[in-house]
Amino acid sequence: MKPLLSMKGATIRFGGLVAVKEVTFDIRPGDLFGLIGPNGAGKTTCFNLITGMYQVSSGEILFGEDCINGARKLPPNKICELGIARTFQNIRLFGALSALENVVIGGFLRSRSSLFSALTLMPPAIKDTRALEAKAMEYLKVMDLEEDAHTRARDLPYGKQRRLEIARAMATNPKLILLDEPAAGMNPQESEQLSRTVRRIRDDYGKTVLLIEHDMRFVMNLCERIVVLDHGEEIAFGGPDDIRNNPKVIEAYLGEPV
Amino acid sequence: MRFWGVRLASIAGGIGLAVLIHWIALSQLSAFGVRLVVLAGLYVTLAVSLNLINGITGQFSIGHAAFYQVGAYAAGLFTVKVFSSQPLTFMLWVPVAMIVGAVVASAAGLLVGLPSLRLRGDYLAIVTLGFGEIIRILSQNLKVVGAASGMAIEPKMLSQSPMVWLCWLLAIGSIALCRNLLQTAHGLSFLAVREDEIASSAMGINVTRTKVAAFVLGSALAGAAGGFYAHYEGFLIPTQFGMEVSFIILTMVVLGGSGSITGSVIAAVALSALPELLRNIKTIPLATVIGLTIGVIAAVSLGRRWSEQLHGPVRDRVLKLSGLTGLCLGGGYLLGLGLRALPALSEATTDGNRIRMVIFAGTLVLLMLVRPQGVLGHREFGLGKWLREPAR
Numbered sequence A: 001m002k003p004l005l006s007m008k009g010a011t012i013r014f015g016g017l018v019a020v021k022e023v024t025f026d027i028r029p030g031d032l033f034g035l036i037g038p039n040g041a042g043k044t045t046c047f048n049l050i051t052g053m054y055q056v057s058s059g060e061i062l063f064g065e066d067c068i069n070g071a072r073k074l075p076p077n078k079i080c081e082l083g084i085a086r087t088f089q090n091i092r093l094f095g096a097l098s099a100l101e102n103v104v105i106g107g108f109l110r111s112r113s114s115l116f117s118a119l120t121l122m123p124p125a126i127k128d129t130r131a132l133e134a135k136a137m138e139y140l141k142v143m144d145l146e147e148d149a150h151t152r153a154r155d156l157p158y159g160k161q162r163r164l165e166i167a168r169a170m171a172t173n174p175k176l177i178l179l180d181e182p183a184a185g186m187n188p189q190e191s192e193q194l195s196r197t198v199r200r201i202r203d204d205y206g207k208t209v210l211l212i213e214h215d216m217r218f219v220m221n222l223c224e225r226i227v228v229l230d231h232g233e234e235i236a237f238g239g240p241d242d243i244r245n246n247p248k249v250i251e252a253y254l255g256e257p258v
Numbered sequence B: 001m002r003f004w005g006v007r008l009a010s011i012a013g014g015i016g017l018a019v020l021i022h023w024i025a026l027s028q029l030s031a032f033g034v035r036l037v038v039l040a041g042l043y044v045t046l047a048v049s050l051n052l053i054n055g056i057t058g059q060f061s062i063g064h065a066a067f068y069q070v071g072a073y074a075a076g077l078f079t080v081k082v083f084s085s086q087p088l089t090f091m092l093w094v095p096v097a098m099i100v101g102a103v104v105a106s107a108a109g110l111l112v113g114l115p116s117l118r119l120r121g122d123y124l125a126i127v128t129l130g131f132g133e134i135i136r137i138l139s140q141n142l143k144v145v146g147a148a149s150g151m152a153i154e155p156k157m158l159s160q161s162p163m164v165w166l167c168w169l170l171a172i173g174s175i176a177l178c179r180n181l182l183q184t185a186h187g188l189s190f191l192a193v194r195e196d197e198i199a200s201s202a203m204g205i206n207v208t209r210t211k212v213a214a215f216v217l218g219s220a221l222a223g224a225a226g227g228f229y230a231h232y233e234g235f236l237i238p239t240q241f242g243m244e245v246s247f248i249i250l251t252m253v254v255l256g257g258s259g260s261i262t263g264s265v266i267a268a269v270a271l272s273a274l275p276e277l278l279r280n281i282k283t284i285p286l287a288t289v290i291g292l293t294i295g296v297i298a299a300v301s302l303g304r305r306w307s308e309q310l311h312g313p314v315r316d317r318v319l320k321l322s323g324l325t326g327l328c329l330g331g332g333y334l335l336g337l338g339l340r341a342l343p344a345l346s347e348a349t350t351d352g353n354r355i356r357m358v359i360f361a362g363t364l365v366l367l368m369l370v371r372p373q374g375v376l377g378h379r380e381f382g383l384g385k386w387l388r389e390p391a392r
C-alpha cells in the first residue's frame, strides 16, 4: 500500500542542536501510529515539521505524492487544506471564543462562501455558517462536549480543553490527524475513555492517527506501530511488543520492561 | 422570502435612523450642534473601522488618521478636478467622491498592509506610524493639494446644507458590516487570528490574507469618512489630521473595549463631542481643575482597592462604585471652591482648549488602570438581552 505520509531523512538544526536527525518512516492510510521517546527527543518538532511550522534543514516529507516540506515547503494553512490537522502539546485554543465557535473555525477552511457575502450577510454565508455549526455540534458530541458548546474555551477544565482541540482538528476534515500528548493531565478513567474515542476516530471516521504520548499503557493498547525517538534519532520501530522488549528503548526511555 | 423581508426591513431601519438623526439635527440643533452630530458620525465610522483591525483581528494599527486623510485628499482633489465637467448634482456627487476616497485609501491600506502584516504584530504599529508621518509630510509639501496652506474644495457642497444623513448612513453601514461579519464563520476566522495566529494557520486559515482583508476594509471605511469630511469642511489642511486624531480614534477603540463594536460606537459618540465642547469652555477656574483632579485620583485609588473586595451582582458593584465616584468628585469640587479662597488661585483660570488633551490622556490612563479590558470588554449590545454575556 502507498504510504500516506513519508518522512524521508527529515532533519532540522537549531543552531548547533540537531533536534530531529535523519528521521525516516512511513505512515500507511488507516494506521494508528505512535511516536514516543523521552522529553526533548524531538517528537513535537517532528509535528512542527509535518505541519509546516518549521522548514527541514535536509531531507523531505511527502504527503501522498506531494512534497510538503523539503525542496518546496508549503505554509501550514495549505498543509491543513491538503488534509493534515493537529493538536498542540501546550493547548492553543481560541480562548475567548466558545467551544462551538472553536470547532466552527476548524471547519471554516472548507467553506466556499466569499468575504463579501459574509459582510452583507447573504444566504451563502448564512448557510455555510449554519452547516458548519451543525457539523461542529456533531464533533462536540463525538468528544463528549456537547453540553459545553457555549462555554468559553478558556473556562473549560484542562481535560475538556484537550478534547476540544481534537474536535477542532477533526472539523478540518483531515486524512491524517496528529495528536500531541492528548492524554497529558488526564486521570486513568479519562485516558481510558480518550483511548476509545481515538480508536473511534480511526474506525468510524476513517482517519489515520499519529500520536505522541508518554502514558505507556495508552500507547501500547492503542497504537499498532510505534517509532521511538531519542535525541532526535530514531532508535526503534515496530509493533507494541517489539518496542516493549527492545533493549535500546528500555535503556533510553522505558527504564524497565512494561 | 422571509429572509428578504427581514433584510429589507433592516436596511430600511438603517436608512430611517440616518434620516431621523438628520432631521433632528437640522430642525432642533444650532449650527454648532449639527457640527457635533456630523463629527460624531465620522468618528463612529473611524472607531468602528479601526476596531475591525485592532479589536476584531487583533492587529495594532496606530495611524488610522492617515487613511482618513488619504481619503479626504483623494476625494477632495477628485471634486476639484472633475466636478465642473460632469452633470451630477451635489447630492449624487458626494457619495461618488466618498467612494473614490474609499478606493484610494484602501489601496494605501494594501500598500502598507501587505509587507507589514506578514511580520510580527509590532511591525504594523511602526509602519502605520511611519506612514502617517509620510502622508503628513507629503500633504505639507505637495503643491497640487495646496501644501501647508491647504486646499479649498470647490464648489462648496455641504457647508450650507450638510447631508448629516449621509455621514450617519456611512456610520450605520460600517456598524452593520462588522456585525454581519461576526455572525458568520468568516468573522470567527478574524477572531481566531486575534486569539492565536499559530493555531489559526494550523486550522487552515490564511492568516496574512485575513489580516490584510481587515486592514484594507478598515482603511476603505476611514477613506470614505475622509471623503465626506472633505466636502463638509470645504477646506483641507494637513493639521486637521495629525497624530492627535489617530490617537483619539485609538483611544475610542481601547476605551470602548477592543473588539466590541458597541463599545467603539459609544466611546466615539462620547469622545468626539468632548474636544469640541471643551474648546468652547473659555474660563475654568484653576482651583476647580485642581480640586476635581484630586477628586478623581481619590476615586480611582479608593475604587481600585474597594472593587477587589466587592462581590455580588454586577449591578450592585457598579452602583456602589458610582456612589463612591460621586462622593469623591463632589468632594473634589467642594475642595476647589475652598481653594479659591487662596489668594494665588482666586483669579487664576484656564481654558478648555488648553486642558483637553490632558483630560483625554488622563481619562485613558485612568480607565486602563481601573478597567484594562475597556468599558464593555468584549460585550456587544443586542436587542434581545441588553449587553450579551462576553461570548467573545
Ligand SMILES: Nc1ncnc2c1ncn2[C@@H]1O[C@H](COP(=O)(O)OP(=O)(O)O)[C@@H](O)[C@H]1O
Binding pocket: A014, A017, A019, A037, A038, A039, A040, A041, A042, A043, A044, A045, A046
Ligand atoms: N524553535 C526552537 N528553537 C530552538 N530549539 C528548539 C526549538 N524547538 C525545539 N527545540 C529543541 O529541540 C529539542 C526537541 O524538542 P521537542 O521536539 O519539543 O521535544 P519533545 O520530544 O519533548 O516533544 C529540544 O531540545 C528543544 O529545546
Ligand SMILES: [Mg+2]
Binding pocket: A043, A044, A045, A089
Ligand atoms: Mg513535546
